[in-house]
Amino acid sequence: MRKSSIFTFLFVFLLMMLGLNVKSNSQEKKIILNWWGAPGHIEEEQAIKEILIDTFEKAYPNISVIRTLKNEAERRIPLATGDVIPDIVRTEGPAFSVEFAASKVILPLEKYRKKYDWDKKIFNWALKVSEYKGVLYSMPLGYETVFLWWNKDLFKKYGWTQPPNWKSRPGTAYWDDLVKTCEEIQAQKKIPFALGTSGFIAINEWWNNISFENYAGHDKVRSALLGQLPWNSKIFVEAVEKLNYLWQRGYISNKQSMAITNDDAQALFAMQDAPMRVTGTWEFAKMVDLDFDWDWIPFPSWREGALCSVVLGLGTSEAINVNSRYPDEAAALLNWIYSDAKRGGRLAAETYLVPPITLKPSDFPKGMDPRKTRFFDFMAKQSASKVGLGYVTWTSYPPKSNEHWYTNIENVFVGKMTPQELMDGFQKIFEKEFAEGKVPPIW
């Protein structure tokens, strides 16, 4: 009895070892891809897993993707130390990818660009801005823009002129109606624009995009980014003066934008204390739940001749670690994002990521908010037309110049710096970054 027990035990043990061995062999063959992103909303992250990662793993059974969320500083450390993990790393946009590419810590992607025919799939501007010295280094995971969002119900209730009806006048464009509407809103003891930068000072740059593109105009901004027009020239100083005018009159968060957060600003909009917001399309998810009628519009021009149909940018870029053991598999995962319009449509509908590919209305899930559907249609047309496509600062401006602007605009607001001084400083830093090749390619 005792002998048979020992044999039974040994037999079971051998079987277990055999099983473990089979399992470990299969695990050895499985490639683990590490993909590091930024912390965000849990629901959106879950959607990314379902739409991208799960389907990819199903299509590539020998690859397993581990998605880890790390902050900006944490994501840079393994690149600095030459670690093999992560395989794919998020950068804060092409302006930051330039620094990574110059330091040779991310992989050139030209080989994969040809292999997967990305030029045919992805919007040309999105690929171009992701290049460094003519070579593609990062992939545009999601594109975005900054809009004027307004509360249609509140505008109707008080009889304010709805933004699409603001009149363009010679010499002033829509500026007069903008100011008149703000005055009327204030008369009702409401705040025209909700903005909150406390806790994330870079939010100021949303208004930078508006003031530069809508007052100076797309052509002037383009010339300045190409180094042909100094940033401290009169037109840009005037653009800052216009923005400062809005702020000093209390039109923007009643001069309290530095004391409230972006969530607070959204709360002001949601509670109908502020009928307008300037924010990005990544906030669609917050808008769809509002219990009043709202809509979006590209911010109307502030000056006659200042042509800008919409500003375009990439909030998320993905690059491959130069030390990755699986660059081919990492590229396959990146390609997965662009290889199916239906998948792209679902991603755009359920997350903040809008793949820069042509998406037709039939690509989106049924029941999507029509204002969001209209947005995708609008963006696809604008991307294709290339007329008046403006630049968002976090994509097309070099990082130190940008940081100078969004930090020191607050000094302008509180009277510690003049618009001229702000732009003189901006020009000085830009000149240096321009000489170092830190300005992303301009379309």
Place this chain on the structure above:
Amino acid sequence: MKRKAIAWLFLLPALVFYLAIVIIPSVATIGYSSFTRWNLLDKPIFIGLDNYIRALKEDPVFRIAFVNILKYVVAFTTLPMWLGFFIALLVGRVTKMQTFYRVVFFLPVVIASVVTGRLWQGIYHPFFGINRVFQNIGLSFTLPTLASPNTALYSVLTADMWHWWGFNMVIFLSALQQIEPAYYEASELEGANTFQKLIYVTIPFLKPTIIFLLLMTAVMSLVSFDYVYIMTQGGPGHASELLSTYLYKLAFHNFEAGYGSALGVLLTLFSLFFICGYVFVRRKGWEL
């Protein structure tokens, strides 16, 4: 000799750990990065003392951050110290529910800074916070708090000190309870009143604790980071910038790790000033 070797053997794990996470990075910061132009990704380029010259001569933000840190140290080594001391004296006299008061006053110390920061942001909120209270009681002004460069730093300081003073109180209370009651009885026999007992008995006995807490508080305030970063990110402009927040932005956002390291070294040197003072007083037997 053998006993010494065994002692070193026991110390070895801690020593290795300390070397790896404190000494080597510190030496690397001073020698490897603070004298270089380094973006954290590429190979550093040696530039001698340029980073230090830039900080001390050319960088206006460094000056703002340095002055702000001085204000932080002065504020932290006064108000929370006095408050901690006097509340400890009061709580020490309480016989009933003393633990309750200790817990209540100590509670802010253990709350995560991000929670406290957000809580105070709510209090300072121009539309819903304390200003709404003012409006409700008929006062028509708006407290500028975080939106004004004149008040932003002090608003953050208030939140930070609120979180810290309870720590001082608990340490003072523990020290007070170490004083032998016989000393108070003797002074009473000599006819000392409450104030005289405080001056001639309590404070002399608390001197090591006071100096220790002063040092601790000064050094803690020098490396303050979280409240400013959570509540203002150094703004408006750079009005509430501290050296720690500034060097973090430089190193991890602006790709200027070399310059950020130089600021870190300057901050350490400034901390050493306080530590040397502490060591000096300690050697003197706590006599100032």
